[in-house]
Amino acid sequence: MKLPQLTVIGGGQMARALVGGMIDQSILDANNLTVVATSQATGQWWQESYPGCRFFTADSPDSRSTAIAQSEIVMLAVKPHILPTVLSGLGTGLAGKLVISVAAGVPLAKLTAGVGHERVVRVMPNTPSLVGEGAAAYCTAADASESDVESIEAMLGSVGYVTEVTESQLDAVTGVSGSGPAYVFLMIEALADGGVAAGLPRKIALELATQTVRGAATMVRDTGEHPGALKDKVCSPGGTTIAAVRVLEQNAIRAALIDAVAASAGRSRELAQ
Ligand SMILES: NC(=O)C1=CN([C@@H]2O[C@H](COP(=O)(O)OP(=O)(O)OC[C@H]3O[C@@H](n4cnc5c(N)ncnc54)[C@H](OP(=O)(O)O)[C@@H]3O)[C@@H](O)[C@H]2O)C=CC1
Numbered sequence: 361m362k363l364p365q366l367t368v369i370g371g372g373q374m375a376r377a378l379v380g381g382m383i384d385q386s387i388l389d390a391n392n393l394t395v396v397a398t399s400q401a402t403g404q405w406w407q408e409s410y411p412g413c414r415f416f417t418a419d420s421p422d423s424r425s426t427a428i429a430q431s432e433i434v435m436l437a438v439k440p441h442i443l444p445t446v447l448s449g450l451g452t453g454l455a456g457k458l459v460i461s462v463a464a465g466v467p468l469a470k471l472t473a474g475v476g477h478e479r480v481v482r483v484m485p486n487t488p489s490l491v492g493e494g495a496a497a498y499c500t501a502a503d504a505s506e507s508d509v510e511s512i513e514a515m516l517g518s519v520g521y522v523t524e525v526t527e528s529q530l531d532a533v534t535g536v537s538g539s540g541p542a543y544v545f546l547m548i549e550a551l552a553d554g555g556v557a558a559g560l561p562r563k564i565a566l567e568l569a570t571q572t573v574r575g576a577a578t579m580v581r582d583t584g585e586h587p588g589a590l591k592d593k594v595c596s597p598g599g600t601t602i603a604a605v606r607v608l609e610q611n612a613i614r615a616a617l618i619d620a621v622a623a624s625a626g627r628s629r630e631l632a633q
Pocket residue numbers: 369370371372373374375396397398399400402418437438439440442446462463464465484485486487538539
């Protein structure tokens with residue numbers, strides 16, 4: 361499937377990962393993409409990274425309106441607190457368009473009220489979309505058609521795993537997979553620090569930490585075995601791993617991760633207010 365004309369309002373980290381990933385996976389042509397953001401530096405990044413795409417600053421409302429009028433899909437990828445201003449600035453320009461929001465915490469009710477219709481999809485993606493390893497969930501408003509859902513599944517599916525959820529589950533999705541890459545990046549950095557502390561050169565420590573996380577994740581996915589059973593297979597009786605696991609348990613790593621997911625989900629709920 362090839363996507364039709366797409367305008368993305370907001371050209372930052374999430375747009376770069378998601379839309380960049382879709383171009384890299386050849387589901388979207390750069391020629392069919394318009395990006396709107398505030399700074400010329402962002403425009404320069406997009407046009408250098410994806411030659412052929414168009415860029416307008418948010419203070420060129422006429423160019424922005426023309427781009428939206430020519431697009432079948434409009435993606436909203438600005439920070440949640442900016443979204444109301446952006447939507448009121450677009451006026452009736454979004455009439456008839458499939459509108460996709462990736463803004464954390466902003467509920468469908470607020471989106472449809474701001475957009476002026478119900479052909480709206482709320483998505484929680486994550487940044488590994490950039491490398492085709494994203495994890496995303498979405499929910500739809502009343503007027504998103506079956507073919508709109510097919511488009512969403514194709515877009516998000518081209519850059520990783522995608523599933524539909526109820527809107528009430530999206531805060532939890534944010535806690536697990538929307539924010540989740542940050543927890544894992546932090547863990548990789550800390551594992552590498554541990555390797556350096558134990559005497560490894562930084563580069564080798566980082567390669568080993570990265571490949572270990574990647575390998576462990578792939579094993580969970582590909583074997584279908586419970587992660588606890590896979591953990592048990594690494595722990596030799598009286599060996600090195602169980603000594604390390606004991607330290608992790610003493611430092612309440614499980615509770616810390618569970619609380620981290622809950623904190624992100626809670627913040628997502630707060631953003632809805
Ligand atoms: N980062 C992540 O991992 C994830 C983010 N999200 C959601 O994605 C959305 C964007 O986040 P993220 O990409 O991280 O944020 P960034 O700050 O990286 O990007 C925000 C973008 O919005 C642009 N912008 C600001 N004001 C306007 C405006 N008035 N009109 C048009 N564009 C504007 C900025 O322009 P300029 O570049 O010129 O400053 C920038 O390109 C958020 O709602 C967030 O909740 C969802 C899942 C994961």
